[in-house]
Amino acid sequence: MIEPVAVIGAGPFGLSTAAHLRGRGIPVRVFGDPMVSWRDHMPAGMILKSTPAASSIDAPQPGHTLADYCDAAGVRRLVTDEDLISVETFIAYGEWFQQKLLPDLERVRVVSVDRRTGGGFELKLDSGELFAARAVVVATGLSGLAHLPVELAGAAVDGPSATGPVSHSSQHHDLTRFAGKELIVVGAGQSALETAALAAEAGAQVQVVSRGRSRVAFGAPPWSQPRLRPESPFGRAWSLWALSYYPHPYRYFPAQVRHYLVRRVLGPLGAWWLRDRFQDKVRVEEVESVLGADAPDGAPVLTVRTHAGATRQLAADHVIAATGYRVDIAAMDFLGHELRTRLAVSRGAPKLGAGYVSSVPGLYFTGLPAAASYGPVMRFVCGTEFASGRLSKHLAAAHG
Template identity: 85%
Template sequence: MIQPVAVIGAGPFGLSTAAHIKARGIPVRVFGDPMVSWRGHMPAGMLLKSTPAASTIGAPQPGHTLADYCAAAGIPRLATDEDIIPVETFTSYGEWFQRELVPDLERVRVVSVGRHPGGGFEVELESGELFPARAVVVATGLSGLSHLPPELAAAAADGPAPTGPVSHSSQHHDLTRFAGKELIVVGAGQSALETAALAAEAGARVRVVARRRVGFGAPPWHQPRLRPESPFGRAWSLWALSHYPHPYRYLPAHTRHYLARRVLGPLGAWWLRDRFEGKVRVEEIDRVMGAEAPDGTPVLTVRTRTGATGRLPADHVIAATGYRVDIGAMGFLGHGIRSRLAVSRGTPKLGPGYVSSVPGLYFTGLPAAASYGPVMRFVCGTGFASPRLTKHLVAAHG
């Protein structure tokens, strides 16, 4: 019996990779809850910052773009840079993509991946099933990677929680629970600013606390016209990072990590400005020095831009502080595998075709950003990653 490839994760990168592997006639088993992060860990009413061009999931054949889904679903076509995508529409698109191209998805959790005595890997499922796999693709998205700065952790002794004093932005789907409450949102990126705007619209009194100036991108009609287009805007650097990520992994490590984090970094979408300004207070600070919640009510201690120390009380604090890749947090990878993985600042070092230092073990999506650039933080990265990963897998394990 031919051993299958195991794909762990059913978000855009997992579904795209699985569709490409299936199209090459290779047995594949795909595990996860389709689009779970988008459906359960994004706030209701959220709009995507990315344009339609940056929001199509890479497929091995035509007919499965976001515009194709809109046509099939009978909803207005989303195609231009001025079209804004509701998260509910994008989630439905991903679920449609799954039904069309990965219909045999298994909605079961992978609990461990280890080496198989006969070569390859041994995968254990939550159901108790054990099976051998010739290769494993890790495409678990943002799951388990939410980042809570240590300065805020002291006020969340049992970890961030929606019902505790401090939470992470990924833990909120319904922001109406904060109606009438004093809410602090820590961060300056799209997640922070949109969470703040949605909470204010739900009736909360919201203050954004940020270490950098809060800003918003330029609308499409103000983008420079004499530069090449990319899914992220018109600029030579964005064009190169979007279409030619191949050389990225040869850059010095500090440069790769810096660019993966900072390119298209903290900035609100152009369409969010009118919903934010005048509705949300902004406190620009030098840094958060600490947090406490002795009676269950959080208080931030901050250093202001003038060097003074201030205390900011609230009913709840949301940390919109992003995600950090950490191989150590991927508990389903057995110790034997993790100990053999070459890593850089917690992220796997990937070679050609997205393969790790453990032959047959591949990573795609956010964990690949430090090796292939910031395009891997966005859905459109599937169009680059999936065919190249599949090509390498076929050559090495076909």
């Protein structure tokens, strides 16, 4: 029997990669809970920051874009930069894509991946099944990579929790639980600002605490983008255009530059349409740093240093850390110990070569874990357009 390729993950990147591999006639088994990050780890009522042109999951054959889904589902076609996409629509699109192209997806977890001595890999599923794969694609996205800054840990001794004093934004779906409560949201990115706006609309008193150079700001609406600069999925700018369409040389940049760009390009900035929902409804506290956090009597208190150098305390009923995600191979505990020690990494992220292959032949990474090698576009759904065809072509040539 021909050994399949295992694709671990059923978010946009896993679904797109698996569709491309299947399009090349390669036998594939796909594992994961389709679109779970969007369904359970982002707020209900969220609007995507990306535009319709940048929100399609790439497929090898036509007929699977977001606009195609709208036509098939009989909902309003989302096409222009002013058409806003609700998270509910995007989840339905991802599920439709999966049902059409990968109807045999397996809703189980991969609990371990180990190398076999003769080549290939052995995987164990949480159903108890053991099986052999000729190659493995890791597309586990945001899972397990939520980042809580150490200065907030003092108020989260048992780890961040939705019911404790401090949580991570990924631990919330229904923000109506904060109605009537005082809430602090730490962060200045879209996730922080939209979480704050949604909680305020649900009846919470919300304060956003932004740190350092990350000031609260909003992007320009599509009609006031500079016309003389090239269009990219993220707005009009030469830098965004190059990073979106030409990420090939990215992995040759010095490590410091690569990691900096992944963090800062398309970094903290609210979407243009969020400004009116945010201003006058959410208080903003721009501080130099959060020095520490405590939870006397179970309620969190942040100690902050202001830009003027003073020390202040901020109290609330709950703190949400909208502080993003950090790639760390050590957190991918389903990868066997021997595999993890053999992987070449750079600041916790796998170092990838041409075609998204890691230093272990046959082991590929796509999506967020590939951003340190292929740039910030890998943090977004539109990165599937660059990644999935190239990854599957490389895999087909090496293991097809």
